[in-house]
Amino acid sequence: MSSLTIAEARGRADLIGVAGYTVHLDLDQGDETFASRAEIRFTASRPGASTFLDVDAREVSSITLNGRSIDPATVADRRVELPGLQADNTVVVEATMAYSRSGEGLHRAVDPADGEAYVYGMSFLDAAPSIFACFDQPDLKAPYDVTVHAPQGWTVFGNGATEQTGPQDFRLATTKPLATYFVTVCAGPWATLRDEHDGIPLSISARASQRDLLEAQAPQMFEVTKQSFDHYHRLFGVRYDFGDYDQLFVPEFNAGAMENPGCVVHSDSMIFRGGISRAQLLGRSNTIAHEMAHMWFGDMVTMTWWDDLWLNESFAEYMSHRCLAESTEFTEAFVDFGASRKAWGYRADRAPSTHPVAGAPAPDAHSALQNFDGISYAKGASVLRQLIAHIGDDAFVAGVRDHIERHLYANAGLADFMSAMERASGRDLTAWQQAWLGTAGTDVVAVHLERDGDRVTGATVTRHAPVERPADRPHTFDVAGYSGGDRVLQADLTAERDEQQVPELVGQRVPELLIPNAADLTWAEVRLDDATLAALPEQLAGVPDGSARAVAWCALDAGVMTGRVDPRLLAGTIARSWGRESDDGIRAGVAMRIVPRLRAFLPAAEVPDAYRGIAAAGRELFDRAADGSPDQLAGARLVAGASDDVQLLGRWLTGDGLPESLRDDTELRWAVARSLARVDALDDATLQRLSDADRTMQGELEGIRIRALRPTAEAKEQAWESLAHDADLSNYQLVAHAEGLWGSGDPELLRPYVARYFADVPPLAERVTGMALGRVATAAFPWPVVEQDTLDRSREALARTDLADDVRRSIVDQSFLLECALRARTAFPGGDTP
Incomplete structure (x- = not known):
């Protein structure tokens, strides 16, 4: 095609x-x-x-x-x-x-x-x-x-x-x-609820079977919608003008949402079941604000060609977090951005598939879809924050207004946007644009202190661009230091050279934790010094600034990914700090992003004990928290996902040992069932009872996932046959089979499916397309088989000429994760757990 x-x-x-x-x-x-x-x-x-x-x-x-x-x-x-x-x-x-x-x-x-x-x-x-x-x-x-x-x-x-x-x-x-x-x-x-705000008719709809959930959750969504409209009207000076504003939560959606003018569609996974954490509410609210920001950038002013897709997404990504932080209860929105969204973007920018924020080649529409990633979203939003630091917020807002008014209901591109910024700021931004928007890769930033006793006698900041992608990016950021839960060192600076002195730090107290970019203002891989790394497990949770804690978690994760930091240190930090972390977004980011992937980086023999330590951190929070509190929910979810304690999980599956607020929590029950299935401790009769009690789309997918999770040859074969050959499966069902298959089992059990991936997944392009194909190819990739043979087969596949772009991109990115895991296991083959 x-x-x-x-x-x-x-x-x-x-x-x-x-x-x-x-x-x-x-x-x-x-x-x-x-x-x-x-x-x-x-x-x-x-x-x-x-x-x-x-x-x-x-x-x-x-x-x-x-x-x-x-x-x-x-x-x-x-x-x-x-x-x-x-x-x-x-x-x-x-x-x-x-x-x-x-x-x-x-x-x-x-x-x-x-x-x-x-x-x-x-x-x-x-x-x-x-x-x-x-x-x-x-x-x-x-x-x-x-x-x-x-x-x-x-x-x-x-x-x-x-x-x-x-x-x-x-x-x-x-x-x-x-x-x-x-x-x-x-x-x-549809089940539909209606409201009105500032003359704009509003509605929120979901499947009829979700009516009760919708009625309970719609007031909060309407509130954020109204607050977002007020924020953007004030900021942009141009009113929304697409008539009604309908939001529909639809089934089997490939992305989080889509900004169709007047009719935004969201994934109905955001109509939450069971307990609802603050991180979930923030995430959904951010999606609502993100899609609304597109009404101006993307909908009123549309890119001329797909190579400027970044401007739509970077703008909406930045504006949604700004909107939440300034105009809603979610004042910690940028902490969540650092803990989750930027971590996604950093991984994309380290991978071989990295590309510039703007101007990445898009010779055709399909190739442009490959740039629809964490770079176009999170890195682009961070670059806009650096632009604001460079020219000032007043000039930025004036430039945005100018850009919208000049191109209302028409098309525009990068040159148009940057011209508006130059007019508003009165500055030539050519060099800045090339450095930040036109060059791929992430700079590494570090701070080195000289000391005499407990005082700083000299400080140097270093900034290094990737050797293969040289750039000269000015970084405006801060440096902060913490001891015993107090900030004892701080300075603001702009790093314009690869090495420069920071005299503002001289005379300040030497901290136990030294964190560059503590306010998370710039886009850079933060390299923590050895003393800070050693102190993280005990000291990180006591840092009073949420952004600094998010930066430290990202830095620790990046160190493991790049082979510089022992993954045992990451596991130990989760075990000792997670249960004392106060920000729900940071907790959720670690639990959902780092914990599932960590098992690939640790030596296989150490994985069970490491995850028992992580589950214990969840239990610590669960036992300490008040009944019905968000802390208790977060702790229970980590235990359910990380524990292999069959007796505990068996009790929780029936509600025994859970507080009243969690006994009927459908999502928690399925998480417990997944962990039981992972160790082959969930029988057919129990699974059938769970499925009978949850005859919903989500319940159907959980049944598929759990059957594939069982660590038996029969379960894996059935999952793979369905994935590779059942043409009637939806995009979500295909992903559920893949996630379950690779979610458990020793290498001997899973190894046969490595070769089958490269034989069976590329032909899926004949019946699955676009985003769905990329999601399936990513979920089905065998990177849990952390072996050189898997990497060799990946490289052989990439030499083929018949791969669809979406499959090729998935293999490139997943092979990179596999390579990182192999590097970590080679660099840190043994040793004591921190």
């Missing part, structure tokens, strides 16, 4: 302009397909020329251009030629389209809780032609008029406010000019 190239997009944009779309979708055609009719009005600057239209249909029944019929058989490779254009043109395409199971296009899912079906449109990145014929590129924006015929009892949402015109018919209000990748329709028997 071809992918639109930048040259083709520029040529088409030079030739045509799109005046508007009229789209009709008939969703009452059965379970497999729907009918689509698209009428497109467009102009041509050179009458007599030809162009092409994008259409990805099961069957095209008719195509007419200015009243002339075009043979549907001429549609090839998702395109049809439109010859002999006039100055003003109308093309009409009638087609039968296929519902998707991959989370792209018009995805259809059936809720096992009640048998009800739901569909939602995900047009990003190039999936719009599988819903309606279109000129599918971001710089051919146009207004849309959409009508929908839906099954009886369904409701419909889309980019325009919905009017029901008949028992099964709906009309959506004419939209502002939209890029094709924003167009969506969401239909089904």
